Amino acid sequence: MTKIWSIPGGVHPEENKSQSLQLPLGEISLAEELVYPLNQHIGAPATAIVEVGEQVLAGQKIAEAKGMISASIHASTSGTITAIEDRTLPHPSGMSGECIVLTPDGKDSFAKFETCENYLALDHDQLVAKIREAGITGMGGAGFPTAVKLSPRANNPIDTLIINGTECEPYITADDTLMQTQADDIIKGTQLLAHMLGNPQRVVIGIEDNKPDAIKAVTAAAAGTAIEVVSFPTKYPSGGEKQLIQILTGKEVPSGQLPASIGIVLQNVGTTVAAYEAVRFGKPLIERITTVVGEALQTQRNIKVRLGTPINHVLAEHGFLPKNASRLIMGGPMMGFALENENVPVVKATNCILAPGKKEMAPPAPAQACIRCGMCAEACPASLLPQQMYWYAQAEDYEKLEAHNIKDCIECGACSFVCPSNIPLVQHYRAAKGTMRQQAIEKEKSDRSRLRFEFRQERIAKAEAEKEAKRVTRKKAAEAAKKKIEAQKASGETPAAGNDLVANAIASAKQTQASPEEQQAKLERAVSGAEGRIEKLQQRLSETEADDQKAKLTAQIKQAEVKLQDAKTKLANFSPTANDSNATATNSNTDANDPVAAAIARAQAKMTMAPDEKLRSNLESLNKRLQKAQDKLAAAKADNADTVDALQSGVDKLKEKIATTEKELAQLPTPVAEPPAPETTDAATAAIERAKAKAAAQASMSPEDKLRNQLTAMSTRIEKAQSKLVSAKADNADTVDALQMGLDKMFAKQQTLRDELRQLNPNAPELNDANVKAESDNNSAKNEQESSETPAPVKEPDAATAAIEKAKAKAAAQASMSPEEKLRDQVASLEKRLEKAQQRLSKAEAEDDENIDAFRAGVEKTRSKLEQTRAQLEES
């Protein structure tokens, strides 16, 4: 004899089961219209896969399960889909929802079902798929998709399978009828489910002892199998999932968890048969046994009814007298819900249609005061204190309700059933639970935004702290620099004399040229900065809800990613170069880490070469570079990278250059004083070279000639720089700013040169083209606007060139100036520069530019230089 545990509480309402068992299981005629709500199960609504006007066969799928917890819906007869629209749902709220409406053609022709004889040979997933395909849901009332229940988590091994034949609700005899008529199918279904769950140690069918015929039939069918058939005393709500588990195993399902967490799966007998039929015969869930009962009906019995049949059709077939009915209930008298309208369909979970007479279920008496008699607490199967919960529900004290475990209330209605004051307790709990759910959702929402706010505050504070730290370091550095300068001044060191222009230029180039470590550090900073920006953007993206903003952010992220890629490549490219120069530096005695020195060495080597040798070596290096570029292009194409275009244009340019160089090489016999500076070599080297050559030439020129010469050179350079800038802009390169700056400087210099020339010879022809500048000024203004966003990693060669150029111009000017005038000039130009730099800095500050630090350092430097120069001026 199997041990039976008892459950606390419970009530014994009048069973009223005999009325519907007088007649055998019946069938009713086809309704004129069948209605299939898309959501007749727990979980996501199914999606309609038929269209209005489509012909369907019985058993054909008309709505597809959407997501994991959902169930498909099938037509229960053949006919035409006449509408997919909102209809009143069989739901306690009486709300409407999307339904598929089918008008039968009366032929009732079936789709072909895929039968499977040897279904036990199939593996678990195939069986679950079949059950899912058949749209089977729990048929005891809740309607949970069965396929989900049969796929417990791997960490919850199932040791007990319980088949629920309890049917503890009064009036309902649908499962009783099923057990009497299809006991064999129940056993086969039970074996199937046991197989699917890995053959649990214990398989038990639980039936209340008020169904002797069912017990007899199922026991007979189960003879010779390992399935236990257990009967236990009738008490409501023994058929509740948690209660039946307690009765049959003595275990309790932990609060808030599923039975699978303690190794138990429980299925209704109806579900078991439906699962068996789905696997064995491929039959989807299109009909079910429903009890039609109540004194307002002339016929009370169980019927096999097509899902989707409107209740009014069912009632009409049973001689329903609306006048006699006190209410219309779908489900049993304890947990069923009253329908406002009989124009709703039978769904998968409809186990009973109850139409009680006026005397059978009189309208509820008015509620009296709760005297806390405690009968409800005695009746509660979950051992709650309903009287206290009622008290707190009225007071809307949700914290106390939570502490009284209102969430564990199964809404069985036993408390309301026994309440001598006729208080609709369950209704109070439902309302309170609904409010609590709502509050939980709102709390989660507000918690999330609070967290977001806190994170933001933290982020801002962190950024502030970083800025502050940087500010302090900068300040210290500036002070140190000042001290150094003062020390230099004290030791009487003066800057190199005007003669040594090249040395000066090189020195200033060196100054602008950061050491490799610094460059690397800069690149690394750029990389980490870009990464940070991406992270920030992504965070913002995840927080944003508006679609348009999302798109914007996504675009920004992409941009930032491209930049990051760029910075990374640069860093990667840089590292080997740095190593290289380090390596060469160890051999030579020149300044170890200075690429400028290396460049000078290279340039000097070139200077000593014969022109044709030079060109040849150029050509060689160009070819090499072309090879490399083409390789890269091929790789980019293979990867379908978005750099293909840029690479392509690079390759084209290289080819062009090779062509020009070859031409030059061919023309070589004609003596060329200075071969057009091939841009192919390092720009800095070329500039230095040029500067040197010019310095040498200038020594033998008249000041006016010198200036003219310089002016012409400047014009060409400006032109070149402008075209470079344009192409950089077209490529959207990040050198735009640097180029722009260089261009500005050149214009300034051109102006100085012109002024000087004017002093010497007011009629010089070069002075006529002043309008060029105005035009390009316009340009540059525009360019500045466009390029203000892009960060400007200073492109060293350009800056160096500019510096050298500046030095040259100064040297030229100084040649005709007294030392004092020179100094004054310097002061004036420095003041001008300082002003400009400050303007830029303030603009950067206003825009919160990332380069603000660089600008600030520049201002600082200029200022210190200015001071230095002023001091010199005073001294002299």
Add this chain to the structure above:
Amino acid sequence: MAFMKISSPHATRSGNTGDVMKQVILACLPGLLALSYFFGPGSLMNVMLASATAVACEAAILKLRNRPIGFYLQDYSAVVTGVLLGLALPPYCPWWVVVVGTASAIILAKHLYGGMGYNPFNPAMVGYVILLISFPVEMTQWAAPLPALEEGQSLMSFSGALQQIWLGIPIDGYTGATPLDLFKQNDTLLVNDFYQAESLFATGHFAGAGWEWVNIGFLLGGLYLLWRNIFTWHAPISMLATMFVLSALFYDGGSSNSAGSPLLHLFSGATMLGAFFIATDPVSSAVSTKGRLIYGAGIGALVFLIRAWGNYPDAIAFAVLLMNFAAPFIDYYTLPRTYGHSNSRRATEKSE
């Protein structure tokens, strides 16, 4: 067609609060019969007068509060209060004592707190305590029981009773102390000698003539209510068990300092009335079974403490009121263990 929209459950058990109250009144009959048999018609008159006053006060207050009078009177709660207070008052006490006590119970203890279901204190006991403190003389004059009457005396006649109650004409020889009163005053004799000396005990069996039967009557009524599942056994049994244990502990073999035998404590005074009709009042008691065990034990302990060492011979009313104070507190810490939870929780627990 539209049907009635009613939330589940649709089936309800027959019976209402009025039925519960009627059962309680019915269960008072054995006790009332015993009182009438041993003390004459005084208690019956008390009960009738108190019930009438209670209903009148209830109706008046409901009228004042704009509540449906008929609907609320049907719950019989006012009648129960009147009956219980009438049973607790000394027979033949002046009518105004009864009226003042009942009016206090209904108006002060019940309706000022919100009426039925909202009163923190048992109304009958509030009324009783108000009378005991305000009119100690009237409240301590109890009639002599039938077996203890002297030669030639008979029980109070109906008309004599009316005279005494309404006109205040005292009839000598009919008043006496209760067994608990007498016992409290004894500090010289051994318990056995004392029992021999006092006719009230000498003519009785174990807890004073008449009184023991009155208590047995209330015990029978209480058992009936238990059988009818009107209340659970927890509070009354816990109270009686506590009193039994404490009195057994302090009986000290019946010396002159004895606090009284368990039998005396269980079957004298208002013990059984208190245990089955007062401590079981659901409105003012603790709610959970565990809580009711504590609540009952608290009443039992307080009753014994006050009887043995306090100023009052009997103490049901005070003990019940004190535990009424404690009931909400007990409730906070005695929630039952809910299905699926490994431990019971506290009502004061805050959700995280």
